[in-house]
Amino acid sequence: MKRPSQSRIKTLKIDGVDVAAREHESILQLAQENGIFIPTLCHLDGLSEYGGCRLCMVEMKGSNRLYPACMTYADEGMEVNTKSERLLEYRRMILEMLFTERNHVCSVCVSNGHCELQFLAAKLGMTRVELPYLNPSVSVDASHDLFIMDHNRCILCQRCVRVCGEIEWASTKGVMGRGVNARIINDLNGDWGDSTTCTSCGKCVNVCPTGALVQKGKSAGEMEKRRDWLPYLKLMHEE
Numbered sequence: 429m430k431r432p433s434q435s436r437i438k439t440l441k442i443d444g445v446d447v448a449a450r451e452h453e454s455i456l457q458l459a460q461e462n463g464i465f466i467p468t469l470c471h472l473d474g475l476s477e478y479g480g481c482r483l484c485m486v487e488m489k490g491s492n493r494l495y496p497a498c499m500t501y502a503d504e505g506m507e508v509n510t511k512s513e514r515l516l517e518y519r520r521m522i523l524e525m526l527f528t529e530r531n532h533v534c535s536v537c538v539s540n541g542h543c544e545l546q547f548l549a550a551k552l553g554m555t556r557v558e559l560p561y562l563n564p565s566v567s568v569d570a571s572h573d574l575f576i577m578d579h580n581r582c583i584l585c586q587r588c589v590r591v592c593g594e595i596e597w598a599s600t601k602g603v604m605g606r607g608v609n610a611r612i613i614n615d616l617n618g619d620w621g622d623s624t625t626c627t628s629c630g631k632c633v634n635v636c637p638t639g640a641l642v643q644k645g646k647s648a649g650e651m652e653k654r655r656d657w658l659p660y661l662k663l664m665h666e667e
């Protein structure tokens with residue numbers, strides 16, 4: 429009888445601690461399993477990796493480069509460092525850039541107190557913003573019966589795009605444009621309320637880390653998001 433194939437185990441160090449990883453496991457997954465905090469905004473368990481926010485960069489012994497933990501896979505003998513003054517500075521700079529790229533005014537945001545961007549800024553000690561604010565003129569789409577898209581709060585993490593395509597299989601959401609001019613769009617850039625593909629499932633709203641996607645009728649601070657269903661739905665898709 430053929431012996432079932434076994435996944436190979438890799439042994440490596442994260443922050444000086446010996447850890448064991450399954451083959452094909454990312455440094456981010458491994459760190460989370462071992463209680464090591466690495467910040468991220470675009471990663472979400474149950475969605476494909478996008479590697480776009482660059483907050484999860486880590487150092488690797490023997491290299492001057494920084495590596496995104498979500499897209500770097502554990503390998504035998506690796507020595508990974510997730511905490512250094514250089515990494516902290518780098519992550520704070522990325523957060524600053526996210527805050528200056530759009531118009532994030534937390535005090536008047538419906539997600540105030542339940543926002544991952546706000547949480548990370550506090551956790552990583554972002555006490556001031558030195559980069560110039562771009563103050564772009566961006567719109568709010570309130571055409572959907574149930575939900576609102578406020579482009580002022582969008583950080584282009586693309587969680588909404590991935591959940592809509594990979595889990596809901598509607599593919600309503602996409603990205604148009606590049607760099608600071610990139611925008612999340614519905615279908616061929618129509619109003620969300622006119623979408624013929626949107627099933628109004630609300631998955632995009634629940635995975636959005638900020639106040640960019642919210643439910644109508646919620647007051648500030650009420651807009652809590654739930655994501656515990658995501659890994660289960662992904663498993664069901666795979667079966």
Ligand code: SF4
Nearest residue numbers: 592626627629630632
């Ligand atoms: S409500 Fe559902 S179908 Fe509509 S855009 Fe969001 S995830 Fe896609």
Ligand code: SF4
Nearest residue numbers: 582583585586588636
């Ligand atoms: S709308 Fe929300 S989930 Fe979608 S890209 Fe913007 S911040 Fe991310």
